Amino acid sequence: MKTGVGKYIIIFGLGAFIYGAIEVIVRGYTHWTMALTGGAVMALFMLINRSRDVNILLRCLLGALVITSLEFAVGAVVNLGLGWDVWDYSEKPFNIMGQICPLFTLGWFALSLPGFMLCTAVEKRLSSR
Template identity: 50%
Template sequence: MEGKFIKEKLNNHIGSAFSAGEALKAIIVFATGFVGYGIIEILFRGYTHWSMLLTGGACLLTLYYLNLQFINVSIVIKAMVGAIVITIYELAVGIIVNLLFHFNVWDYSDQPLDFLGQICPLFTFLWFLLCLFLLSVSNFLYHKRPYLLP
């Protein structure tokens, strides 16, 4: 009897956690990161790569969920965590696309304190600044313009 109750509670929780509205939000956030990061790369480097579009979507979606999960944490701490998360994504994707498949999407070998040419402190700092900006925009939209979000 108790097992059935737990199973029903778990199924109800899972069903509510993955509602159609939440799925739509996740798709919109991922797509925004996908397109947004592509635009940033094109503006600053003149080109992008499909792997960066996917990574941009994954990074923004992760940042979105971190922001939701840790509502009462300061924006600076969230931006620091976001920068670390993005740096971890960058390292993982860099190992796959640059070192394993040799797509040569980026190379930080000329940067101080780089690791395998895939990550470096300068870009972690830039990710921190980007996270500060994105979290500020997100908080503005959430608190001031909630009708913009589904």
């Protein structure tokens, strides 16, 4: 499992678990779609992290944009399309269709750093086997 799909499965699982846990700690609950979103984010982070010649701040900016974009896409499907009301940012300033709050992108930027660090740790751990 040193290369290939295995590392993406591991990072997806970690991302799903960690994102869900953060939401439970911060909001008191989560939704299964958020776990899937967290897993997808981390799998994309693993791809982005392959470009280590790219400055970490630029990778974090890209990470923040990935998170915000996925949040909008998932929100458009589960909240607007299916009406599940998993979240609603309508009362947040500068929100877009109640699905994303661009101000939160700053927080996603900050959380991207430990996300990329986790990807690096998983990569190193798997390559040492």
